[in-house]
Structure formats: structure tokens, C-alpha cells
Amino acid sequence: MRSSIIMPIRFAALIAGLFVFSSGASDFSTAAPARDIVRAGLLIRVESFNLSGDDYKLFEMRAPVEARFRKGNDYFVTALRGRIIIDGKSYSSPLRITPAASDDTVRINGKNYRDSIVVSADGGARMTVVNELGIDNYVRGVLAAEMSPDWPQEALKAQAVAARGFVWRNAGRHAKDGFDVCATVHCQVYIGASGERPSTDKAVFDTAGEILLDNNGAPANTVFHASCGGHTEEPSNVWDVASSPIAYLVARKCSYCDWYKHYTWSSQIEESFIRARLNAAGYKVGNIRALEITGRNVSGRARFIRVIHSGGALAIRAGKFRLAVDSWKMKSTKITAIVRKKDSFEFRGYGWGHGVGMCQAGAKGMADAGRTYRDILGFYYPGTYIKKISE
Numbered sequence: 001m002r003s004s005i006i007m008p009i010r011f012a013a014l015i016a017g018l019f020v021f022s023s024g025a026s027d028f029s030t031a032a033p034a035r036d037i038v039r040a041g042l043l044i045r046v047e048s049f050n051l052s053g054d055d056y057k058l059f060e061m062r063a064p065v066e067a068r069f070r071k072g073n074d075y076f077v078t079a080l081r082g083r084i085i086i087d088g089k090s091y092s093s094p095l096r097i098t099p100a101a102s103d104d105t106v107r108i109n110g111k112n113y114r115d116s117i118v119v120s121a122d123g124g125a126r127m128t129v130v131n132e133l134g135i136d137n138y139v140r141g142v143l144a145a146e147m148s149p150d151w152p153q154e155a156l157k158a159q160a161v162a163a164r165g166f167v168w169r170n171a172g173r174h175a176k177d178g179f180d181v182c183a184t185v186h187c188q189v190y191i192g193a194s195g196e197r198p199s200t201d202k203a204v205f206d207t208a209g210e211i212l213l214d215n216n217g218a219p220a221n222t223v224f225h226a227s228c229g230g231h232t233e234e235p236s237n238v239w240d241v242a243s244s245p246i247a248y249l250v251a252r253k254c255s256y257c258d259w260y261k262h263y264t265w266s267s268q269i270e271e272s273f274i275r276a277r278l279n280a281a282g283y284k285v286g287n288i289r290a291l292e293i294t295g296r297n298v299s300g301r302a303r304f305i306r307v308i309h310s311g312g313a314l315a316i317r318a319g320k321f322r323l324a325v326d327s328w329k330m331k332s333t334k335i336t337a338i339v340r341k342k343d344s345f346e347f348r349g350y351g352w353g354h355g356v357g358m359c360q361a362g363a364k365g366m367a368d369a370g371r372t373y374r375d376i377l378g379f380y381y382p383g384t385y386i387k388k389i390s391e
């Protein structure tokens with residue numbers, strides 16, 4: 001899944017927002033506890049994983065016994081009755097693994113990770129593997145997944161601040177799993193040290209510790225998406241947001257992303273596929289005769305899709321329809337037309353993603369026009385200001 005996200009355009013954000021979509025709830029009301037260490041969940045309740053690295057140490061966190069492993073070894077790690085088994089030796093859980101040199105990495109399933117890995121076994125044979133690392137090292141591993149490293153530096157810097165703010169604000173989202181954020185599109189895609197590039201690293205270093213605060217001094221929820229298609233959207237039109245309008249997430253016209261190759265798009269989806277997906281999502285529909293757009297938001301996004309089918313008709317919120325059917329093919333709800341073809345429907349529209357907050361393609365457009373990352377953040381999150389949370 002992850003590689004398929006990164007491959008086409010290195011934009012994970014367009015899906016990253018979907019979690020809040022699908023859960024039906026988004027936390028825009030309470031600030032997460034402040035922290036500059038991120039616990040990123042890499043593997044959840046797995047039976048085994050591969051561990052390697054140049055030179056690293058193991059610590060049993062409950063009984064500090066250190067064991068050192070050397071270059072060239074490649075271990076298949078398992079668990080048994082709540083203990084962690086590496087190279088025939090049994091360790092108590094949780095187990096911390098750190099590279100011997102501070103700028104080195106440990107490899108989990110062939111991917112490099114900085115700072116520290118914590119392995120916890122449940123009572124039986126399953127383990128959860130968490131990368132515990134400094135927030136800026138984490139942002140380095142997000143940035144390479146979220147933006148192309150050859151984009152202008154000011155756009156990369158804006159993305160670094162947004163990604164840092166997102167994790168700062170949403171830390172603890174996975175508290176019940178034993179970490180802060182997962183490494184997938186559900187939160188933000190995090191690919192560890194393997195994705196680091198000089199340009200993306202520089203953007204992180206040049207904005208070290210910076211996040212955005214809103215006009216009440218609280219960390220802003222800096223959500224973002226690939227392209228707004230000409231107009232950003234407000235959260236209440238996308239998610240079930242309980243709170244009143246959020247001052248820094250307002251729908252506004254964006255004239256900076258029309259260069260982007262998915263600024264306009266069209267795609268064809270089979271009628272039988274749409275029907276199956278809607279039924280799987282709990283919408284009872286028969287053979288679909290027509291799909292109609294009902295109402296539009298100020299951003300031009302469809303409010304509802306009316307599904308006219310053999311058993312009647314029903315209106316589904318456009319965002320929910322998109323999620324249920326195919327959020328990859330139906331790139332946004334900024335749909336201009338739905339055309340009936342023989343056995344399928346053709347969707348035409350603008351932009352990619354939910355449209356709330358920073359438009360990534362627009363960030364590049366602004367940077368190309370000579371704007372700074374402060375200009376970019378100020379445009380997409382109006383009324384916020386930059387604050388350094390750590391060095």
C-alpha cells in the first residue's frame with residue numbers, strides 16, 4: 001500500500017486525511033499533550049520481523065541488561081509466552097534497541113530507523129514494534145513521503161512545519177495501541193531514514209522545532225492535501241466536526257495549483273463496482289441508473305451525490321460516497337460532472353484530496369512565485385503564527 005502511494009507522485013497527504021473522514025470524527029477541539037519525542041508504530045501485533053543493523057544494543061527495559069549485536073547479522077525475531085526471542089536468546093518485554101552510534105540506524109524488515117526501537121510482546125506470540133525518536137527525525141521521515149525532494153525549498157519548509165504540527169497536535173491518537181501515530185496513511189506516512197534526502201532534511205533543519213499556533217496560542221491542526229483544485233475547503237464540509245468554525249481552516253480561493261497534473265482529472269468507475277462498494281459500506285442500492293450532484297459548497301465541492309437506483313433513490317454525503325467507492329480514482333469531491341457510460345460512470349473534477357488546510361501543489365506554486373514558507377503557511381492557515389517548540 002505504502003509504495004503504491006509514494007510511487008505515482010509521492011503525495012501521501014491526499015489519503016492521509018481519509019482517516020478523519022472514515023472515522024467520522026476529527027479532533028479539532030482539544031490539544032494533545034505537548035511532546036518532542038514521537039512514538040511511531042511500525043508493526044502492530046506481528047508474529048515475527050527481521051532485525052539488522054551495523055552495530056546496535058539491546059536493553060531489557062524492566063531489567064537493564066545490555067546485549068550488543070554486530071554488523072552483518074540478520075535476525076528473525078519472534079515471541080513466545082510474552083518473551084522476545086532473538087538468535088535463540090529470550091528477552092523480557094519491552095525491549096529497547098538503539099544504534100551504537102547516535103547518527104546510525106537500526107533496520108526493521110530492511111528499512112532504516114533512527115534513535116530507538118521498542119519491541120513489546122503481548123502475553124503470547126505477538127509483538128508491536130515502535131520507533132521512538134525525536135520529532136525532527138520523525139519529520140525527516142515524513143517529508144520525503146509527502147513531497148517530492150526536488151520541489152522548491154520554501155514549499156518543503158512549509159510541509160515540514162505542517163507535518164511537525166500535525167504530529168504534535170495528534171500525538172496520542174494511537175495511545176490504545178501503545179504509540180502516538182502509525183506510519184501509514186491513517187496518520188501520516190512515515191518511511192524512516194531510508195527516505196531522507198538532502199533537500200528534505202535541510203527543510204526540517206531550517207525549520208527545526210517550528211509548529212503553528214492558532215490565535216488562542218494552541219497548536220493548530222495543520223492538515224493538508226495534494227491539490228485543492230482552485231479552492232480549499234472548510235473542515236465541517238468534510239468531517240463531522242463538533243466545534244464551531246476553525247479560524248485558520250477557512251475555505252479560500254487558491255490560484256497556485258493549476259500547474260499540477262492532477263489539477264483536473266477524470267476517471268471511469270464500473271457501475272457494478274460502485275454498487276458493490278456502496279452496499280459494502282451499508283448503503284442499500286440496486287442497479288444504479290444515475291448519479292447526480294446535489295448542492296455545492298462555497299469551494300465548489302459537491303455536498304451530496306444522489307444515487308438513483310432500481311430500488312429507489314438516496315442521497316449520500318459526497319465525501320462519504322468518495323471514501324466508500326474509490327478515493328484513488330475519485331480524486332476529490334470537487335466534481336464538475338458525472339457522465340453515464342455503458343456499464344460505468346465517468347467522473348470529472350478538480351484537485352486531489354479533501355481540500356482542507358494546505359494545498360501541497362499550491363505550496364509549490366507559491367514557492368515558485370517567490371513566496372517564503374511563512375507566506376505559504378500564512379495563506380493556507382490564516383491567523384496562525386510560528387512557534388519554536390524545541391531546538
Ligand SMILES: [Zn+2]
Pocket residue numbers: 174181182183184186187188
Ligand atoms: Zn494512524
Ligand SMILES: [Zn+2]
Pocket residue numbers: 227228229230231254255256257359361362
Ligand atoms: Zn490549491
